[in-house]
Amino acid sequence: MHSHDAPVAHQFDDAGQQQEAVTLGMWLFLAQEILFFGGLFLTYAVYRSLYPEAYAAASHELDITLGGINTAVLITSSLTMAMAVHSAHAGRRKAILGWLVATLALGGAFLGIKAVEYAAKFEHHLFPGPHFQFPDPALAAPARIYYSLYFAMTGMHALHMVIGFGILLWLIWLTARGRITAQRAAPVEMTGLYWHFVDIVWIFLFPLLYLIGRHG
């Protein structure tokens, strides 16, 4: 099918084939991202199986309210991102801009809350550096492993958020200049896939880091 206003790169037969290739390429990237984060989740799981009490005690030091609010903020940002993609397919520029800015604001709120949490961990000597202290000295060594993983996993997740933040700014610039249309929605759509993936990582991080052994 030929569409004269869809910019198709010369290596593709038509816009449909180009769209399939773009989507497939993005999912290939996300498949390796699954394994990239998978290594961290695996390390988490191995040490949790070895030191369940230390994990539970260390998890109790996290702020469940801030973690819960951040989960809701991120899920809401996924909705606004989905709406941005939806608007892009319809080619409604003002709507795209509005949803992208909303997603950017929610992403910023997530990072701000994360920064508040990190600051509290540093203040309470829970950062696994030279000043690390744990309330129960008997569990200090494995609790330190938990906190190393906490900072590595949430830090790597936050880094993905910061990169997403940059891509959103670029998309807002593209949209404002009229470079995103119904026929050229792929940049918004692919950013959507990335943003939702980062949301999924948090969907696992929240219960695994914040919600261990909270009962009793």
Added chain:
Amino acid sequence: MSSNAAQIRIYLAVFGALLLFTGITIWVAFHDYGPLNTPIAIGIACTKATLVVLYFMHLKDSTKLTKVIAAAGFFWLLILFSLTFADYVARHPVRFPGS
């Protein structure tokens, strides 16, 4: 493809379900289900992830090849976990001095 309003209703329903499951997972964490607490938490997280993948990421409407690639990512993750734990369950735990 579904119509405009129908698509937005799907997004809102998924959004509502994700928030509801977040509430459920927090509620469950404060109740004692013995060894089942962690499997329930992981089960809820997997359900939420599936909703995001199928509806927000449109995997439901993607080509078969894209679905295979997405499934392969999770399948390799499964291999990573199975083979590693096959090793670890057969080992003695690492001991820290003095613990």
